[in-house]
Amino acid sequence: MNENMKNRKIWYAFLLSLFCVSIGVGVWANNYFNPVVDGNMIEALSAIHQGEGISAAASYNSRQSLHPIVLLDFSGKGHPWTNQVPVEWRPANITSVELVVLVGEEEEKALETVEYYGPSITRYQHYLVVQLRAARTGKTVANTTLYGSLPRLCLQSEDYYLTRLEGSHVSFDQLKEWLKPYVNPNN
Numbered sequence: 033m034n035e036n037m038k039n040r041k042i043w044y045a046f047l048l049s050l051f052c053v054s055i056g057v058g059v060w061a062n063n064y065f066n067p068v069v070d071g072n073m074i075e076a077l078s079a080i081h082q083g084e085g086i087s088a089a090a091s092y093n094s095r096q097s098l099h100p101i102v103l104l105d106f107s108g109k110g111h112p113w114t115n116q117v118p119v120e121w122r123p124a125n126i127t128s129v130e131l132v133v134l135v136g137e138e139e140e141k142a143l144e145t146v147e148y149y150g151p152s153i154t155r156y157q158h159y160l161v162v163q164l165r166a167a168r169t170g171k172t173v174a175n176t177t178l179y180g181s182l183p184r185l186c187l188q189s190e191d192y193y194l195t196r197l198e199g200s201h202v203s204f205d206q207l208k209e210w211l212k213p214y215v216n217p218n219n
Contacts, residue, residue, distance in 0.1 A: 071110070073126055078108030080132045080170050089167035092130045097218045099130040101211070102167075111135045113204045121215050129167045131215065136161035138202055146186040153190060155183045155197045162207060164214055176210055178202045 077086055081104060092099060100123035103111040113135065123129040140156040158180035164173045183197040212219070 073102065073123070073129070074104065074110040074114075076126050077102055077104065077129065077132055077167065080104065080165055080167060081106055081108035081134055083165075083170045085166070085168050085170035086126070086129075087168065088126050090128050090130045091168050092166040092173065094214075094217070097216065099215050100124075100128050101131040101133055101215055102129055103133045103135055106134050106136050106163075113207065116204045118208070121211075131173065132165045132167050133207070133211065134163040134165065135207065136163075140198070143182070148190065150192045151195050153186050153194055153197060155186065157182055157199045158201050160202050162210065164211070174214060178206045178210065 076088070080086065090100070098120065101117060101121055102123065103114045103117060105111045111133075138158050138160045140158050143155045143157055145152050145154045159177050161175070161177050163175040165171060166173055180202045181199040183199040186197065
């Protein structure tokens with residue numbers, strides 16, 4: 033093998049190792065600067081839904097500027113909105129979690145039933161119950177019920193097969209707006 037070919041192989045090996053190192057650094061930086069709430073953290077926090085505190089969690093002090101949160105459902109499992117939480121609100125690890133948000137299942141309530149010559153039409157509004165708890169103590173900090181929009185009103189004449197009208201579903205943005213004063217009170 034000639035000297036040129038040897039140098040080229042060394043150069044390619046160097047570039048490949050540099051590429052691998054940069055990918056490793058990129059993955060580390062992404063996880064460090066964009067923390068992801070993983071299954072281990074959710075499992076460690078799951079007892080909060082029963083009112084138990086987690087001694088490894090950070091203390092909640094409402095005077096501080098930022099309070100990292102994790103979203104769980106009322107059974108203590110990770111909520112589907114968990115990774116929609118703004119990156120700056122996410123905890124880096126269990127020791128930095130201050131607040132846990134318990135998000136109930138979305139439900140609907142019947143607002144009214146309008147009688148027609150054919151089938152009646154019932155109007156429904158969606159809602160969900162939310163509870164905010166301190167991670168270390170498990171105590172409730174706040175709770176609320178968030179509502180989707182109201183459905184449209186029934187018209188004088190409607191399609192014969194129409195039996196229900198629904199408003200919008202509750203959105204993550206509604207939850208985020210409600211949480212802002214608790215999670216990031218100075219912004």
